[in-house]
Amino acid sequence: MKDKMTIILFSGEMDKAVAAFNLATTAAASGMEVSIFFTFWGLNVIKKKSEYAISKSQLLMQKMFNILASHNLPISRLNMFGLGSRMMKKLMKKTNMTSLEDLMKLAKELGVKYIACTTTCEMMGLTKEHLIDDVNEFAGATTYLAEAKESKINLFI
Amino acid sequence: MKDKMTIILFSGEMDKAVAAFNLATTAAASGMEVSIFFTFWGLNVIKKKSEYAISKSQLLMQKMFNILASHNLPISRLNMFGLGSRMMKKLMKKTNMTSLEDLMKLAKELGVKYIACTTTCEMMGLTKEHLIDDVNEFAGATTYLAEAKESKINLFI
């Protein structure tokens, strides 16, 4: 039986997502079974990039949250209204660090499982259509706990 | 013997507290033994709601921290001077998501153990009288480590 790792990605920041996917892909590449649970702001990481995650059926407040917390992920320090985030992306490119987009492609190739938190999806008015196709499952805390109990490494990011 | 989970709640934000208590109550409801260690800003989550956690014996700086970091918990992104936090509370209500208050009531009913960090309580000038009655114990890192070593899931939130 394979060693397992779970990550709860609560944060919607680019640097934290890079850290999470760096760990996830390295673990999966070394033969571990990895699940990432996206909840709260972490859902922004798996929103479709082509559009704002809004639709007619959403409440006004849901639309506001989805526009303000868009797929343009900030960084967790020195974001400076997005300048810091753009600078970090450039730096990552210049120093040959794998971008979040490429880490996420790699994660899928390596079979990392994406689970979107049902409860926070409902709060934010997010459905399957707003999220990338790579999401494997919608589930809640019960599913997370069952996997985490069987895992050697559990992180909350 | 029951499976155990520990959570260190370092953050004093409403959304992170909801995530922590959501996990804690789901785990406890499924038969796990859960302890939450409240430290630093996480102590704001267990302050009495009826008043500011200040008293005559506190240093001026302790009073300032306790007034500024009050029981009106912000959210970790898009707080917008409290507007975001109020919006999220409304959204949670409209989408039938359990509020932090109700999650905390449930946690107590399910026997989730609350441990307040002695060291940071002393730094902030907080005593038993400033915190809700549900706190089971005041303890430090040694107690945490003893429990975490026996637990299947350990999270820092």
Added chain:
Amino acid sequence: MKDKMTIILFSGEMDKAVAAFNLATTAAASGMEVSIFFTFWGLNVIKKKSEYAISKSQLLMQKMFNILASHNLPISRLNMFGLGSRMMKKLMKKTNMTSLEDLMKLAKELGVKYIACTTTCEMMGLTKEHLIDDVNEFAGATTYLAEAKESKINLFI
């Protein structure tokens, strides 16, 4: 064989670093084997205190990040442009709480292992010369995962 603990220190904030080193030193003092992996903003915690971590070979953006995210660590809430951080340091002193500097000295005496993340060091243009001598090793996610799999407690801070 000794019980192990790993901590990923992603955050570059004083309060989170104090929490991390408090746990690390308590664990090491009780006979556990502890490793701290410093990545992203966490690298600021192990920068030399005497100077800005800049050098001629760095890219302009690296210099900017290293100057802006200096060794003057903010706190994660109520930092108020550094005032909060200074207040918290004073409070820690007045209430006889061990300072971050002293916790770090203690950690070294107790044999806590410091590992600096190669990937983020490269992104930030940080080399051995910019970091304190206490760093034991430069390594990546593979090294972390190998240790975490053998550990009873793994935290992401």
